[in-house]
Amino acid sequence: MEALLARHSVAVKRLGAPGPSAAELLSIYEAATTAPDHGALRPWRLIEIGNEARPQLAQLFIDGKRRSQSELSAAEIEREREKAVRPPVLLAFVARPIANHPTVPAVEQLASAGAAMQLVLVAAHxxxxxxxILSxxxxxxxxxxxxLQIxxxxxxxxxxxxxxxxxEPRFGKRPEIHQVVSKMERLKIELREEATVV
Ligand SMILES: Cc1cc2nc3c(=O)[nH]c(=O)nc-3n(C[C@H](O)[C@H](O)[C@H](O)COP(=O)(O)O)c2cc1C
Structure with missing residues (x-):
């Protein structure tokens, strides 16, 4: 529990070499596959972004930034470049929910993908x-x-x-437990005419 509670996200600018070895990376991927997954639909996939792809991705980031903002300072260009080239390991996390699945709604599949994302962070930690994670x-x-063929x-x-x-990372605040957890000793029964959520 101590290790779990000590996990915090670490900004890209505070990450450096060495990254996880190939064997460690494999165990991180294995951790992700333990995410709960209703119907075993595997509603996500990961793309490992290799070394040659990094400068290509950096250029796409810079081009994208330039579309929203015509004048970019050297620092802004460097910030975009850093996001692509600095992390020793860079993964793209892709959810692939099956639409209109008969028993597993897309939101459930997204919840499964979210769990897998967190397992990557926890395993790395x-x-x-x-x-x-940055989007x-x-x-x-x-x-x-x-x-990226997404x-x-x-x-x-x-x-x-x-x-x-x-x-040294800077840690964000966690919510107070009472903000996210409540307890119901007794139900406040409410019956609806249309009882099934569609
Ligand atoms: C799918 C997803 C996308 C995110 N994208 C961003 C982002 O673009 N920029 C950002 O500052 N934080 C983003 N975050 C939040 C950070 O990854 C991180 O969770 C947050 O800074 C809190 O840090 P903590 O993990 O230490 O609690 C994202 C989180 C998720 C789950």
Missing amino acids: FLGYGAI GARCADRNVMAS GEDEIFLGFISIGSIVD
């Missing part, structure tokens, strides 16, 4: 690495999606960066 405009960029019927949930923690 247990191995001593820092990690973070934003980069994940909504059709050029990025197409170049289909229009898939959902690009985010990039997961993993590496050694090379700079």
